[in-house]
Amino acid sequence: MGGKSALELLEGRQPRVLACDDSEVNLAMVTRVLERGAFHVTRAHSGEEVLETVERQPFDLVLIDINLPGINGIDVCRKLREQQTSRVYLPIIMLTANTEKHARVTALQAGATDFITKPFNPDELLARIHNHIAAKRLHDHLFTMNQILEEEQAKVFKVQTGLLPASFPTVDGLRFGGAYKPFSMAGGDFYDAFERPDGTIILAISDISGHGIPAAMHMSTLRATLHSEADAGADLITIMERLNRILCYCLDPYSFVTFYLATFNPQTGELIHTCAGHHPPLLHDLESNVIKEIPVPITIPMGVDLEEFEPKCSTHQIMPGQRLYLYTDGIIEQRDRAGNFFEMAGLTVTLKSHLQSHVEFIPSLIMATLEKYLEGRDQSDDLTMLVMETPKDAPDKE
Amino acid sequence: MELVFEGNDEKLNVKVIGDIVADSAGELRESILQLLSRKPEEICLDLAEMPFIDTSGLGVLIGLRTHLKKHSVKLTIINPQDRVLHVFRLTQISKLFGME
Numbered sequence: 001m002g003g004k005s006a007l008e009l010l011e012g013r014q015p016r017v018l019a020c021d022d023s024e025v026n027l028a029m030v031t032r033v034l035e036r037g038a039f040h041v042t043r044a045h046s047g048e049e050v051l052e053t054v055e056r057q058p059f060d061l062v063l064i065d066i067n068l069p070g071i072n073g074i075d076v077c078r079k080l081r082e083q084q085t086s087r088v089y090l091p092i093i094m095l096t097a098n099t100e101k102h103a104r105v106t107a108l109q110a111g112a113t114d115f116i117t118k119p120f121n122p123d124e125l126l127a128r129i130h131n132h133i134a135a136k137r138l139h140d141h142l143f144t145m146n147q148i149l150e151e152e153q154a155k156v157f158k159v160q161t162g163l164l165p166a167s168f169p170t171v172d173g174l175r176f177g178g179a180y181k182p183f184s185m186a187g188g189d190f191y192d193a194f195e196r197p198d199g200t201i202i203l204a205i206s207d208i209s210g211h212g213i214p215a216a217m218h219m220s221t222l223r224a225t226l227h228s229e230a231d232a233g234a235d236l237i238t239i240m241e242r243l244n245r246i247l248c249y250c251l252d253p254y255s256f257v258t259f260y261l262a263t264f265n266p267q268t269g270e271l272i273h274t275c276a277g278h279h280p281p282l283l284h285d286l287e288s289n290v291i292k293e294i295p296v297p298i299t300i301p302m303g304v305d306l307e308e309f310e311p312k313c314s315t316h317q318i319m320p321g322q323r324l325y326l327y328t329d330g331i332i333e334q335r336d337r338a339g340n341f342f343e344m345a346g347l348t349v350t351l352k353s354h355l356q357s358h359v360e361f362i363p364s365l366i367m368a369t370l371e372k373y374l375e376g377r378d379q380s381d382d383l384t385m386l387v388m389e390t391p392k393d394a395p396d397k398e
Numbered sequence: 399m400e401l402v403f404e405g406n407d408e409k410l411n412v413k414v415i416g417d418i419v420a421d422s423a424g425e426l427r428e429s430i431l432q433l434l435s436r437k438p439e440e441i442c443l444d445l446a447e448m449p450f451i452d453t454s455g456l457g458v459l460i461g462l463r464t465h466l467k468k469h470s471v472k473l474t475i476i477n478p479q480d481r482v483l484h485v486f487r488l489t490q491i492s493k494l495f496g497m498e
Contacts, residue, residue: 209453254427254461256453258489277489300490304460308493329485333452380419381452 020044021065037126047071081111089139091132169195172266173391179363187382188215201264205326240311247303256301277301284323321392330381359389415447418455446477
């Protein structure tokens with residue numbers, strides 16, 4: 001549309017009506033009435049001519065006699081509706097005789113917008129056409145505005161997706177997988193995995209309450225701060241406190257952020273982690289196929305309070321051949337048609353069933369399982385998961 | 399979600415019936431903020447009949463706590479169901495409401 005709304009395009013332009021009747025006398029009369037109402041009239045004498053003309057040029061309304069030789073008015077109407085896209089809304093008014101009550105119902109069912117009974121009152125015809133064209137213009141305007149909004153939202157989504165790791169660290173046989181499925185076009189979750197200059201791996205997952213553009217903006221702030229602090233060698237507690245301070249200033253009081261942050265040393269298998277209001281990670285031992293939540297000290301979520309925010313770290317040893325899962329609560333809080341939550345049980349059973357799957361695909365497999373669980377209904381929250389798998393053989397300790 | 403108001407002007411009890419999720423969280427916020435005109439000392443949310451709360455709902459509870467604190471009104475939570483209590487404890491939001 002080149003930035004111009006349909007309304008702007010139509011405004012000031014004479015409304016265009018395509019009128020069709022096989023009787024030259026009737027068509028001349030209709031044309032006279034319409035031209036008196038300041039409409040631009042294009043004339044057609046058959047259903048075939050209507051279909052051809054509509055394909056060639058845009059109209060604001062079609063006025064068509066129900067009884068036509070060849071393709072009759074109802075079939076023309078049906079064909080026009082079949083060809084119609086959501087972009088274009090074309091009002092169709094049928095001209096019927098007073099005796100054709102059943103045909104009127106059929107016409108409406110075929111997608112006619114309205115009908116006028118012959119012999120018609122010229123003022124009534126003009127008034128009806130005016131109303132339908134006003135509705136069409138409103139439709140076109142709303143369609144264009146909606147399209148602009150969707151385009152803007154898609155841009156935010158693109159920027160946001162660009163903030164997720166494009167690739168994972170390639171260190172010591174570690175393998176990663178990640179998936180992010182926002183609730184709307186732009187969501188409030190994020191995950192990250194990157195290597196620090198000292199060779200340790202930063203793992204992070206976060207859930208920003210709320211969705212949409214504000215959440216996406218906070219996400220980009222979080223990620224930028226996390227990277228600059230982590231690359232500068234800050235310890236986990238310092239990073240957590242800085243993130244909290246930023247969020248306490250910029251978040252609205254009815255929002256908060258949960259955050260899990262860890263460093264993993266691929267040489268020693270040591271995981272140091274801390275958490276603010278987020279679910280602890282799950283650890284999957286591949287040999288025994290046992291999944292356990294690993295303990296992490298949890299403080300209040302970020303962006304709520306400066307004094308009560310007291311992040312603490314703990315250390316956990318990750319063994320060879322184990323998978324570490326970080327996830328957001330959306331995963332376990334999806335409900336089936338009967339209202340049952342997917343729950344931790346649903347998640348662990350699914351993860352165990354994918355023991356043989358490549359780690360890169362695990363998060364997408366979980367998303368697919370949830371989609372089935374939702375039975376075609378929309379998800380109610382952002383869904384995010386990050387997985388890291390340690391190689392089966394012991395890390396090289398030279 | 400439905401709200402039932404009880405109690406006197408010093409301590410107002412608000413019974414929450416139904417989920418607090420994105421769709422209902424705003425309504426809860428507005429209803430509670432309106433109670434400020436009655437100048438209570440404490441507003442107590444009874445969550446015995448609230449089966450589920452999502453992050454938007456938790457956000458509203460946190461925001462209300464901060465807002466009411468500025469007006470010297472205490473916001474308390476009683477009778478959360480097991481599932482909800484688990485979420486409060488897991489996120490440490492329980493600490494903000496003195497629920498431990």
